[in-house]
Amino acid sequence: MEMFGIIDLRERSGDFSRIAEAGKLAIITKRDTPLMVGIPFTRELLEQGVGINLAIHLFKNQLATLAKAARIADKPLLEFIQILGAMGTQV
Incomplete structure (x- = not known):
C-alpha cells in the first residue's frame, strides 16, 4: 500500500495510476492525516x-x-x- 500527499497527486499521478493498474491500494493524506483510499476499479x-x-x-x-x-x-x-x-x- 502506497501513501500519497494530496499535493503529490499532481506531480506523481503516473505513479498513482501504476499502483492502481497493479491492483494495489493507495492512501491519500492531507497534512499526514489519511483523507481517502484509492481502490483499483475492478x-x-x-x-x-x-x-x-x-x-x-x-x-x-x-x-x-x-x-x-x-x-x-x-x-x-x-x-x-x-x-x-x-x-x-x-x-
Missing part, C-alpha cells in the same frame, strides 16, 4: 461493493485481522468467512 469491486472489496484486500494482504476485515465489510464474522471461502481464500 470487476470484483462492482460485484462486491467497496466495503467488502476493501475488507478482502486488507485481509488478504495481512493489513487487517479477520475480525477487523469483517467489521470493515459490515458483515458478521461467519458470513465474511463464507464470502472468503467462496472466493477460495484460506482463512
Whole structure:
C-alpha cells in the first residue's frame, strides 16, 4: 500500500495510476492525516461493493485481522468467512 500527499497527486499521478493498474491500494493524506483510499476499479469491486472489496484486500494482504476485515465489510464474522471461502481464500 502506497501513501500519497494530496499535493503529490499532481506531480506523481503516473505513479498513482501504476499502483492502481497493479491492483494495489493507495492512501491519500492531507497534512499526514489519511483523507481517502484509492481502490483499483475492478470487476470484483462492482460485484462486491467497496466495503467488502476493501475488507478482502486488507485481509488478504495481512493489513487487517479477520475480525477487523469483517467489521470493515459490515458483515458478521461467519458470513465474511463464507464470502472468503467462496472466493477460495484460506482463512
